[in-house]
Amino acid sequence: MSQSILLVVACVLVDADRRVLIAQRPPGGSMGGLWEFPGGKVEPGETPEAALIRELEEELGVSTKTACLAPLSFASHSYEKFHLLMPVYVCRKWQGTPEPREHTALKWVRPQALRDYPMPPADEPLIAALCDLL
Numbered sequence: 001m002s003q004s005i006l007l008v009v010a011c012v013l014v015d016a017d018r019r020v021l022i023a024q025r026p027p028g029g030s031m032g033g034l035w036e037f038p039g040g041k042v043e044p045g046e047t048p049e050a051a052l053i054r055e056l057e058e059e060l061g062v063s064t065k066t067a068c069l070a071p072l073s074f075a076s077h078s079y080e081k082f083h084l085l086m087p088v089y090v091c092r093k094w095q096g097t098p099e100p101r102e103h104t105a106l107k108w109v110r111p112q113a114l115r116d117y118p119m120p121p122a123d124e125p126l127i128a129a130l131c132d133l134l
């Protein structure tokens with residue numbers, strides 16, 4: 001069966017203590033309650049970087065720029081309704097303090113502690129890459 005590819009971009013914000021920011025999806029919706037990296041769908045005509053900068057502003061109220069986004073890895077995972085292709089960036093420099101504008105909660109965690117938080121299945125292979133990097 002053919003599946004359409006959904007392009008979603010995500011960001012790992014890393015603080016001075018090498019902790020990473022995760023955000024809890026609201027209950028009830030798809031993957032409700034799971035912890036994810038901030039980000040969202042790339043809109044038609046948008047670059048991944050522009051989409052990420054927009055999403056970080058909308059979701060967290062922080063601003064950053066393309067030069068502060070470093071490619072880390074990507075996720076490629078078949079869900080029932082679509083195939084997710086998700087470039088993942090690392091960002092260490094931004095302005096503002098993240099606040100949960102669209103999520104239930106935010107949490108700064110050490111990469112090794114990510115395994116204690118239920119994440120979407122697409123994200124699981126990313127944890128090892130983060131533990132290696134940080």
Ligand SMILES: Nc1nc2c([nH]c(=O)n2[C@H]2C[C@H](O)[C@@H](COP(=O)(O)OP(=O)(O)OP(=O)(O)O)O2)c(=O)[nH]1
Binds near residue numbers: 009120123
């Ligand atoms: N932002 C983000 N999305 C992720 C991650 N892992 C993962 O599987 N996803 C999936 C969840 C969603 O299906 C999709 C992101 O779409 P979205 O957040 O813009 O949209 P949504 O499903 O919450 O809501 P909707 O606008 O489709 O109603 O990517 C992740 O780490 N971060």
